[in-house]
Amino acid sequence: MLRLVVVLVLLETLCVKGTAFVTNGKSSPRRLPFSSNLRMSDVSLDPAETAIVFIEYQNEFTTPGGKLHDAVKDCMEKTNMLSNSARLAVSARAAGCTIIHCPINFEPGHNEISKKPYGILAGVKEGAAFTAGEWGAEICDAMKPVPGDLVVKGKSGLCGFQSTNLEFLLGQTGAKNVVLGGFLTNCCVESTMRSAYERGFKVYTLKDCVAATSMEAQEATLAYNFGMFSIVTTSDAIVESLSSTVVA
Numbered sequence: 658m659l660r661l662v663v664v665l666v667l668l669e670t671l672c673v674k675g676t677a678f679v680t681n682g683k684s685s686p687r688r689l690p691f692s693s694n695l696r697m698s699d700v701s702l703d704p705a706e707t708a709i710v711f712i713e714y715q716n717e718f719t720t721p722g723g724k725l726h727d728a729v730k731d732c733m734e735k736t737n738m739l740s741n742s743a744r745l746a747v748s749a750r751a752a753g754c755t756i757i758h759c760p761i762n763f764e765p766g767h768n769e770i771s772k773k774p775y776g777i778l779a780g781v782k783e784g785a786a787f788t789a790g791e792w793g794a795e796i797c798d799a800m801k802p803v804p805g806d807l808v809v810k811g812k813s814g815l816c817g818f819q820s821t822n823l824e825f826l827l828g829q830t831g832a833k834n835v836v837l838g839g840f841l842t843n844c845c846v847e848s849t850m851r852s853a854y855e856r857g858f859k860v861y862t863l864k865d866c867v868a869a870t871s872m873e874a875q876e877a878t879l880a881y882n883f884g885m886f887s888i889v890t891t892s893d894a895i896v897e898s899l900s901s902t903v904v905a
Contacts, residue, residue, distance in 0.1 A: 700888070702898045704753035708832035709895075711742060712759045712817060712839025712846055714800040717786050717793040718868070724786045724793055729840060732868040732875055742838050742866045743799045745892040750805070752899040755830040758802050759809040759817045761845070762789040769813040777815075777844060817849035824856065834859045836895055837887070838866030843878040850886050860887035861895065 717723040719739060721730075733739055750756055763769050767782040774782055781787065787794045802808055807830075811821040818824055827835065835858040839846050846867050853860045862883045869875040883889045 700898055701901050702834055702895065704749070704899050706831055707749075707834040707836065707899070708755040708757050708827055708830060709745065709749045709836045709838075710757045710759055710817065710823070710849070711746070711800060712837065712849060713761050713841075714739075714742065714758070714797055714839060715760050715787065715793065716795055716797050718840045719797040719799070724784050728870040729868045732842075732870065732872055735872060736865055736868060736875070738838070738866050738868050739797075739799055741863075741892045745838070745863070745866065745895065746800065748896045749836075749899065750803070752896075754836075754899065755826075755832055756802075756806040757809060757823070757826060758796055758800070758806060759812060759821070759823060759839070759849070760794065760796055761787050761812045761814075762794050763787055763813055764789055815845050815848040816852050817845065818852045818856070823849075827858070832858070834861065836861040836863065838863040838892075840868055842867040842869040842875050843882070844869075847878060847882060850883065854886040862887040862889050863892055863895070864889055865891045865893075 715723075717725045718729055719733070720726060746756055763781070763786075765788055767785065767788070770778050770782045796802065807826050809817065809821050809823045809826065812819075812823075814820060835853045837846055837850055837853070837860065846862065850860055850862055864879050864883075867875070869878065879889060
């Protein structure tokens, strides 16, 4: 388990360092002028057209004893993302949004992953993380689905759309707005964000409801990637926007 955590941290560190370039012998963050020009103050969300997608709020990440919890716990604590997410879920349900949980699962043996994997999936397979039917793969108590929530089926990779029924669920519920939170900020959340953007959804990412394996990785992703494919916002701003459309 320790080796799995170390692999994840090293991968994220390499990714963060890869966002820099050298100028006059000094490493500087790469800034791209493509961030969204929309702000939450310009947006009023219709709950009937809004889906809140919670990605991988499973015990492996969220809970002490989870195989990946030690890798993300510091970031979780600094952002208070679990409490923020749980509070958003309650408010969004009350407003009439669709709540979609997007867990990742593998059958025993992790044969969904190639025999000689590399990168993050190599660590997941080696550590036997997110094995279907085990405690670690269960959605944590704070984010348990309630009647009326939807749960994505078939996610055994990074993107929430790949090999799953997420797009079908969004289409059936009439969602035009997709709000994302979860794990990892620069992995499954980012991958799902990019795919939702390319599919024509209005995408919102919650900077106070995501976690990476370091604050360095978290802040780099929020600063340089999320704004290119989404409106970066907070759970409170989403709740306020939803409330402004609810007719008493």
